[in-house]
Amino acid sequence: MSARKNNANIGIYNPFYTKGTDASTIPSIEKILSAEPTEEQPSTVPTMMVPTQFDEINLKQAQDTRDNSLFSYQNGDLLEEEEVTSKTTKLQDILQLLNQDIGLLVQHAEGIRGIFCHLKGQLPANAEAALLPAAFIEGHQFKVLQAKQRLSDPRRADLMKELEAVTLALAEEEMKLEKLPNAIKKMKVDMKTPIREAIRLHKLIKPILGSAEDDQREIDEGDQICLSAVDAIQSFLRLL
DSSP: OOHHHHHHHHTOOOTTOOTTOOGGGSOOHHHHHHOOOOSSSOOOSOOOOOOHHHHHHHHHHHHHHHHHHHHHHHHHHHHHHHHHHHHHHHHHHHHHHHTSOHHHHTTOOHHHHHHHHHHTTSSOHHHHHHHHHHHTGGGGHHHHHHHHHHHHOHHHHHHHHHHHHHHHHHHHHHHHHHHOGGGHHHHHHHHHHHHHHHHHHHHHSOOOOSOHHHHHHHHHHHHHHHHHHHHHHHHHHHHO
16 A cells, blocks of 8 residues: 555645655655755754743643632631631620629629630630639629628618717716716616617617628629639730
8 A cells, every 4th residue: 555545544644755656765754853954955854833822821820820829828817817806806895894893794794605605715725714704703693792782781881880879878878877876876767768779770780691801702702703804815815
């Protein structure tokens, strides 16, 4: 079968094929590649052209890859920054709630507890340990409120002052009785009025449970819980 027929069958163009030639007359590839081109005989090796469209596509893909990497990096930084901002805002909200009067805080700690639940596992262990009692400070409600009531009851303070005045008057009358034996009868009559007043005041005064020091200690304990939580939050915020 001739070379032309083979070329026609496989659909390949052979630039070295001419009519009336066979495979033996076609120069070998090695000879063609080693031949030096001359002015009379230009090189028969086909010139390879660089496909500039491929270069443009490769350049575009490289740029897209760099842009995507940069976008992913910036997106990660943005998410991390938003997370830190959210955490900081929640801690500042807890600080505002902790700055309330202890009497109100022991009755309404739901706000602190809700924020604490959202931040759980995102704070250092010492910060969470300090915030936990503050989130459940309502357990101190009865003691704190009772102590504040005892210390701030103006009626109780007034009654105590009256009792002290009556007690002093009784002491003075007793001294007079000792110094004036002849006037015992008259003095006893005069003492009836302050004695009756003392009895009346004793009945008005409610039994006092504990002392002022105990009451203040209960209030200080509640305040200390809040202060510990505030210190922990502020220390953590300084690290952000």
